[in-house]
Every structure is written in C-alpha cells, then in structure tokens.
Amino acid sequence: xxxNRDEEKILEEYRSLLADEINSPEVQQDKSNFISxxxxxxxxxxxxxxxxxxxxxxxxxxxLLNFGLVPKRELAPAQALKAKEQVxxxxxxxxxSRSQVTAVTPLEADEVTVKSVTSRVGPTMVYQKEINNVSIxxxxxxPGKGM
Amino acid sequence: xxxxxxDLIAKAQAGSKDAFGKLVTKxxxxxxxxxxxxVNNREDARDVVQxxxxxxxxxxxxxxxxxxxKSWLYRVTVNxxxxxxxxxxxxxxxxxxxxxxxxxxxxxxVDTTSDPRDHASRREVQKLVREAVRKLSPDHRAVLALxxxxxxxYEEIADILEIEEGTVMSRLHYARxxxxxxxxxxxxxxEVR
Numbered sequence: 100x101x102x103n104r105d106e107e108k109i110l111e112e113y114r115s116l117l118a119d120e121i122n123s124p125e126v127q128q129d130k131s132n133f134i135s136x137x138x139x140x141x142x143x144x145x146x147x148x149x150x151x152x153x154x155x156x157x158x159x160x161x162x163l164l165n166f167g168l169v170p171k172r173e174l175a176p177a178q179a180l181k182a183k184e185q186v187x188x189x190x191x192x193x194x195x196s197r198s199q200v201t202a203v204t205p206l207e208a209d210e211v212t213v214k215s216v217t218s219r220v221g222p223t224m225v226y227q228k229e230i231n232n233v234s235i236x237x238x239x240x241x242p243g244k245g246m
Numbered sequence: 247x248x249x250x251x252x253d254l255i256a257k258a259q260a261g262s263k264d265a266f267g268k269l270v271t272k273x274x275x276x277x278x279x280x281x282x283x284x285v286n287n288r289e290d291a292r293d294v295v296q297x298x299x300x301x302x303x304x305x306x307x308x309x310x311x312x313x314x315x316k317s318w319l320y321r322v323t324v325n326x327x328x329x330x331x332x333x334x335x336x337x338x339x340x341x342x343x344x345x346x347x348x349x350x351x352x353x354x355x356v357d358t359t360s361d362p363r364d365h366a367s368r369r370e371v372q373k374l375v376r377e378a379v380r381k382l383s384p385d386h387r388a389v390l391a392l393x394x395x396x397x398x399x400y401e402e403i404a405d406i407l408e409i410e411e412g413t414v415m416s417r418l419h420y421a422r423x424x425x426x427x428x429x430x431x432x433x434x435x436x437e438v439r
Binding site for chain 2: 103139
C-alpha cells in the first residue's frame with residue numbers, strides 16, 4: 100500500500116504517541132500493581148514439586164507399613180495383665196422388674212478402686228468384670244503415658 | 247507454526263497463576279497499546295486490558311490453542327475496546343475545542359523536558375494526532391492500531407477481527423487518508439490563526 104510522505108509522518112507520530120503512552124510511569128505502575136495483585140507466584144503448597152514430594156513420602160510410608168517393615172504395636176491379651184491386688188468391685192443390684200429399670204444406678208456410679216497396675220505394654224490396662232453374670236472386658240487407656 | 251507461549255499456556259491451564267502472570271507480563275504492553283489505540287484514553291484502556299486478562303484467566307480452559315495466544319488475546323481485547331467505545335456515554339470535552347466530545351484529551355500539567363519549546367511542539371502534534379484518531383470509527387482505529395503497533399499482516403488482522411483481508415486494506419487506507427486530511431486541515435487552521 101503506497102503512502103505519501105505526509106501519511107508516513109503521521110503514522111510515525113501515531114506510533115510515537117502509543118509508545119509514549121505505554122512507557123509512561125503511570126501505565127507501567129498500573130501494570131505491575133495489576134500483576135502483583137492478581138497473578139503473584141503460586142503458594143508453595145500448591146506448587147508441583149511440593150505435591151510430588153508429598154505424594155512420594157505418603158506412598159513410601161504406605162509401602163513400609165504394607166511389608167511390615169515398621170514394627171506394629173499390638174495389645175497384649177488380657178491374661179498377660181496382672182493386678183497386684185484384687186480389684187474391688189461394689190456389687191451391682193439386680194434388676195428384678197421392668198418398673199425398676201428407670202431406677203437403676205448408672206454403671207459409672209460403681210466404685211472401682213485400682214491401687215496399682217502393671218502392664219507389659221504400657222499405657223493401657225485391661226481387666227474383666229462380671230456384671231449380672233455377664234463377663235465384660237474393660238480396657239483403660241491412659242493418653243500421653245508413653246504412647 | 248507452534249505457539250511460543252505453549253509451555254506457559256499449559257501451566258496456566260493446569261491452574262498456575264504464576265504462569266498466567268508471566269503471559270500477562272509478556273503481552274500487557276501490546277494489548278494495552280491496541281486497547282488505547284481504540285478507546286483513545288488511559289483510564290478506559292487500563293480497564294479494558296485488565297478486565298480482559300482477568301476474564302481470560304477465569305475461562306482459560308476454553309482456550310483450545312487453534313490460534314496463537316497472542317492473536318486470541320488481541321481479538322478479545324479489540325472486541326472489548328470497541329464495545330467500550332460504543333457503550334460510552336458522550337462526555338463534555340475538557341479542552342472545549344472538540345466537536346464530538348467522545349474522548350477527552352488529557353494533557354499532563356507538569357513539563358519534564360529540558361527544552362520547553364520542543365516539548366510543547368511535540369505535545370501539540372500528539373494532541374492533534376489524538377484528536378484525529380478520535381474522529382475515526384472504532385473499527386478503523388482497531389485496524390490502525392493492530393497494523394501500526396502490533397505490526398501485523400493483513401491476514402492476521404483479518405483473522406483477529408474476523409473480516410475479509412480486503413476490508414482490512416480498505417479500512418487501513420481510509421484511516422491513513424483521514425488522519426492525513428485532519429492533520430493537514432488542523433495545521434492550516436493554526437497557520438491562519
């Protein structure tokens with residue numbers, strides 16, 4: 100497309116007008132504010148390498164557990180526990196009739212005195228108790244005691 | 247031809263703000279120039295470009311890569327800028343000598359050049375150019391900006407604006423002639439005064 104000298108001169112001015120506008124400090128400031136406000140770097144948690152690392156760790160741990168490489172702690176059977184003294188249990192009143200059901204003393208009201216407990220596994224205590232001819236196994240767990 | 251932004255596009259489509267931020271950093275100036283070429287004032291150009299980038303980021307998965315990112319960005323920017331000009335309510339020009347009043351020319355009050363006469367002369371020419379551009383339609387402004395700033399071929403401009411190449415050439419020819427006429431007339435008027 101042929102242009103005369105005037106047209107060329109005008110287009111030169113036009114380009115220079117756009118260049119001055121783009122390079123003006125206000126426009127460049129707007130640009131950096133906009134980018135830093137809306138498109139700043141991704142947080143570390145969301146970045147690819149972090150997620151890959153986390154995935155590898157979880158997978159590794161799962162494999163170790165699967166092949167039994169991490170020692171498992173199992174509860175010892177109830178028979179392994181020995182109480183030095185006999186556990187004192189207060190008797191539980193028998194429930195004779197339906198009408199008495201509402202008046203039954205709650206189970207937690209039973210007094211249990213444990214003077215001393217030894218255990219091979221540490222922070223748990225297991226013993227058996229008979230209530231109304233039903234034998235139940237009671238497991239005590241002491242959080243924060245060597246777990 | 248492969249898109250030079252391919253890697254950044256892939257990362258951005260996977261949700262990386264940082265990658266999209268790099269695309270914005272790379273293309274902001276060109277998109278701004280095109281928007282400014284159409285709307286012809288700073289505030290609208292900034293709003294158009296920033297709105298476009300935010301919308302593009304939100305819907306970035308819709309970009310299928312059939313055209314280059316740059317062409318896609320220009321298409322969205324030009325359309326948003328043309329739409330802005332058409333929706334704009336007429337305002338009263340601050341310099342008082344404009345007839346259509348569609349765009350007010352903002353002239354900085356602080357002179358930072360060493361030679362005030364050069365600066366004044368340049369300012370005057372730029373003011374005339376802006377006033378001349380203002381008299382063109384948004385469609386003509388868009389073609390002019392893409393060609394003169396984006397340095398794009400007729401084919402690329404036709405693709406961006408979704409018009410025929412012949413239409414691009416005729417609009418460009420008209421825009422250049424019109425600018426030359428307006429500026430010549432303005433110069434002559436100034437000389438008479």
